Structure formats: C-alpha cells, structure tokens
Amino acid sequence: MTDREQRIQDMVADIRTHDAVDDAFLAKSFTDRLLILDINGVEGVPDEIAVRLRECDFYSAEAVYGESDSHTSTVGAVGDGTRHHFVDTQTRGSHQSYVLE
Template structure:
C-alpha cells in the first residue's frame, strides 16, 4: 500500500466517525481513485466539516471535478437506502488505468 492509499484509507475511517455517515471506502473509476461516502438514510448532505477535511487532503466532489451539471459537488445517487457521494483524489487523478478485455 502506498502512502497515498494509506492516507485515503485513514480519511475513509475518519468519515465513518461522523453520525451522518453509514459507510466510507476507497474505489477506482476508469482513471481515478475515489473516496466514496454513503450517508445514513435520513441524511442527504455531506457534513461541511467532512467536505473541508477531504479538500484539505486533495479530495474534491466528483461532480465538480468532472464538470457535471448537478445540484451539489459530490452526489452520485442512492445505493439501497443510503445517499452516495463521490470525491476524486486530485493527487493521483489520471494515473490509474482500466483494462478492457476483448
């Protein structure tokens, strides 16, 4: 595990300490590493303190990074009865590769 991966794992663990957060974990998109946050069913907004923490560590809302026309910077829909938000790791953005098998 790289230092950056360890830092992101720590951020996910810290996110889970917030009452509004049901789960947080690291995932990969095609070229980026994402910090995914699932909010409790009665929550819809990521706590502002958590957003500030992520931004301090170079993680920004995926909607902002990918220039999506969404109401907020990070919402990605629902997953079960949770609301999912995604944050892009700007420090390693574009460094990952996905492979397509023919």
C-alpha cells in the same frame, strides 16, 4: 504503501466513524480513485467531512468532471440516505483500468 496512501486510508477509517456516515470506501473508475460516501438522511455531507476531503485533495465528482462547481456530490439514494462520489485529484488519470484484448 506511501505516506499519502496511508493518510487516505486513515482519513477513510476516521470518516467511517462519523455519526452521519453509513459507509465510506475507496473505489476506482477507469482512471481515477474515488471515495464513495453513503450519508444517512438527506442533509448532505457534513462540513467537517467536506473540509477533510479537500485537505486530502478529494473533490466532488461534479466539480472535477465539470458538471457543477459544488463541493458536495449527490449521486442518488441508498436506502434512507444518499451516496456521494469524490475524486482524488492528486492522482486523477493515473490509475490503469483493465483492458481485455
């Protein structure tokens, strides 16, 4: 594991302990690493978490994919909370998806 990967793992573990976070986990789209955040309530991503994400080069999916200039990402409802997607811009496009021939 590289230093950056360890830093990301540590960040995710730390974010999980925040009172506003129901869940935080890494996922992969076709070519990008994503951080998925489930935030309790509808207040949005707390500022301190948004800052921490930007420090590790994670930006809202809307901003990365050109849908909005927003620093937060609201994908939809999850129970009584909201789900947010952030893209690892440092490795964007470098993850391989599985292709069946």
